[in-house]
Amino acid sequence: MRPRTTPRTEVEIRPLRERDLEAADRIQRRAFAALVGGDEQRDAELVRTRWAAANTAALGAFTATGQVGSVFATRWGSVGFVGPLSVEPELWDRGVGSQLFAAADGVLREWGVAHRGLFTFAHSPRHHRLYERFGYWPRFLTALMSRPVPAASSSAVPELGSALDREVLTAAAAGLASAVFPGLDVGGEIASVLDQKIGEVVLVGPAAAPAGLAVVHDGAGSEAGSGVAYVKVGLVRPGSGADFAALVDACLAHAATVGAQRLVVGVNTARHRAYRHLVARGFATDVPGVTMHAPNEPGYDHEHSYVLDDWR
Structure with missing residues (x-):
């Protein structure tokens, strides 16, 4: 890394409390806007929804004058x-981010997950250098992609998990996920959106x-924002291209039912068949990012994997 030209700011890292969420949300929005410009998040909620999720640890960075950053670790x-x-933009390059990341990575290690990862911007070598120091490559x-949602069809009404017994739904999801990657479990995301x-x-x-x-966030107050349906995670068994096509259709039908104008998904381009299917269906890349992995292994990113996800 380049020599540090500003003094390091030492912070206390502790779990976020409910009273910390307003500041955490403000900082997160300011930092994102400073990095990419504008307020692309609008009325989407990333901080409060993750804080409330049982499968997520929410940590904050604090100095004597108050909160200066936050980070989340999620377990699937x-x-x-x-x-x-x-991190507050005024404190960038002063070591706050590395202290937050070390704490979050420590949580993943304590959980004993087999595969750790993150999403970052493909054009940001500063972020790449930071995470490489912790063994993420x-x-x-x-590709974070989207397409317009077609008009609703009365014949296209997908099965919804909220109408099912939660235990049956969670067990079914675990069976699908474990076929994708041993031990993968998206039950926490199911509980988060439904609860x-x-x-x-x-x-x-x-x-x-x-x-x-597929676990789908809908509209304002979720991670989607107004007019958007957003697939946080969606999957079928490896190699099941026809089932993946049906899942994409079902997500579009659901998005139309809730009045969304766009459907947003994420897909790693190593899942080449899934990516090409999305392109053929009219999805276009809005944000090109890169996932970083520890250890430096593909996980479930391979040609036969039909998975939609977003590790932001």
């Missing part, structure tokens, strides 16, 4: 990822043994 069974990490690009009432679980096939499943 044997897979865990860090993000978003945000960049692999294939991840907070910020989205739905979209299914393809019979409820007890679905061929595909």
Whole structure:
């Protein structure tokens, strides 16, 4: 790394409390806007929704004058990822981010996940250098994509997880996820959207043994924002291209039902068949990012993997 030209700011790292959320949200929005320009998040909620999720640890950085940053660590069974990490722009390059990341990475290690990761901007070598210090290495690009939602069709009504017994739904999701990667489990995301009432679980096939499943955030107050349906994670069994096509159709149908104008998804380009299917279906890349992995292994990023996800 380049020699530090500003003094390091030592911070206290501790779990975020409810009274910290307003400041954490403000800092996160300011940092994101300073990095990419504008307020792309609008009325989407990244801080409060993650703080309320049982599968996420929320940490804040504090000085004597108050809160200066936050970071989240999320567990999907044997897979865990860090993000978003945000620091007051005035304190960038003063070591606050590295202290936050070390704490979040420590949480993933304590959880004992087999595969750790994160999403960052592909054009930011400063971030790449930071995370490489902790053993995270960049692999294939991840495309954050979207497309307009077609008009709702009365014949296209997908099965929804909120109408099912939670135990049956969670067990079915675990079966699908473990086929994608040993120990992968998205039950925490299912509980998060249904308990907070910020989205739905979209299914393809019979409820007890679905061929595909997607956790979708809907509109304002969720991680999607107004006019948007956002697939936080969606998956089918490896190699099941037809089931993946049906899952994408079901997500578009659900988005139309809730009045969304756009459907947003994330896909790692190492999942080449999934990526090409999305391109053929009219999805376009809005943000090209890169996922970084520890250890430097593909995880479930390979050609036969039909997974939609977003580790931001």
